[in-house]
Amino acid sequence: MTPAAWDLFVFFLKLSLLAVGGANAAVPEMHREVVELRGWMTDATFSQGYALASAAPGPNVLFVAVIGWHVAGAQGLVASLLGFLGPTFILAWAVASLTQRLAGDWRLAALRAGLVPVAIGLILATGLVTGAAAARGSGVEVAVAVTITLASALFTWRSNLSPLWALAAGGALGWLLLH
Amino acid sequence: MSKNAAPPPEEPPLNPSPGPGQLFMAFAKAGLMGFGGAQIWVRRAMVEERRWMTERDYAEVLGLGQVLPGPNVGNAAVMIGRRFAGLRGSFAATGGLYLFPLIVLISLVLLWQGFADNPDVSAFMHGLACAAAGMVIGNAFRMSGRLRPPPELIAIGLLSTLAAAWFRVPLPVIVLVLGPVSIGAVVWRMRRAG
Secondary structure: OOHHHHHHHHHHHHHHOOOEOOHHHHHHHHHHHHHHHOOOOOHHHHHHHHHHHHHOOOOHHHHHHHHHHHHHHHHHHHHHHHHHHHHHHHHHHHHHHHHHHOOOOHHHHHHHHHHHHHHHHHHHHHHHHHHHHHOOOOHHHHHHHHHHHHHHHHHHHHOOOOOHHHHHHHHHHHHHHOO | OOOOOOOOOOOOOOOOOOOHHHHHHHHHHHHHHOOOOOHHHHHHHHHHHOOOOOHHHHHHHHHHHHHOEOOHHHHHHHHHHHHHHHHHHHHHHHHHHHHHHHHHHHHHHHHHHHHOOOHHHHHHHHHHHHHHHHHHHHHHHHHHHHHOOOHHHHHHHHHHHHHHHHOOOOHHHHHHHHHHHHHHHHHHHHHHHO
8 A cells, every 4th residue: 555545544534433423524534634634636636626526426435536536546546435335334334233122112212213304304404505505696597506406306205207307407407507 | 103014095005025135236336326316216215216215214224324423324334234134234235335336337437527618518417416316305395295294293393404504514413413302292292292
């Protein structure tokens, strides 16, 4: 492993268990280390990588892989991902074992049921924040953007068809109306 | 809240537990589709398409995945994989979730210079981003509609939304403050139901 890949591994290993709320919650800390302290990436490359990781399919945590790739190629990619996901994998595994051992305990049932509203509330918040960020441009463009967001929300909520239709329609409408 | 584990009447019965191969395929599809976060697609696969989990069961696994560090859907993959197929299941679900999106993403990074300034591409991506945000919002309504939570839990969910989206309260604070309140509300309702 190259020294740069090792440094990435150690940095993301330390960051991993602090990232409550996923990779998005840890982005400010990544920026501080990768751009400000170490100068591994420029501000522009960092933002562009983040935008790509958000727009591409799959979990946003893959932004970590983009950083690794930029800094140290394929080795950096593997080192960053292993560092960031390894500890969370082990912790989730341990918690899953514990919940299986305690199955039927009313306190565990209350804990599990109690976390559901918070989790769904936070999902809603994510949608609202990213929707607000996407509502940009001229007055007409904001109106188009908000309409796409609302129509897609309604479709996903009420229809049993795949949300992929909403995404395809949103992209097509964007291409037609958001130039 | 009843202790009965049977799904609500409108949910069809569950299918038999999957093996590692089926888990890998299901999570690979969810990862590849996963615009706006793979969580929505994992839920769709587990609860609606493959019927391996009930709505409530999935929501509870996701809730645990949310409070643990790391990506909520990644934590859910580890826990779901473990339940159905042990360590191999966890690796299969995790690998499926990340492998293909990773290939797509690195290809995009390599190609990006070629189409970064293309107005057609950026207009399409803008529309896609709006639709993806709407999908996340609609998914929150879909889950809560099917779970039929009592009013106090709806209020706690909306408070979490307000705290995160409007007041930008850091996530650990929300979980540490509203989590116990919510658990307390669940216990209170369990006691009242006897």
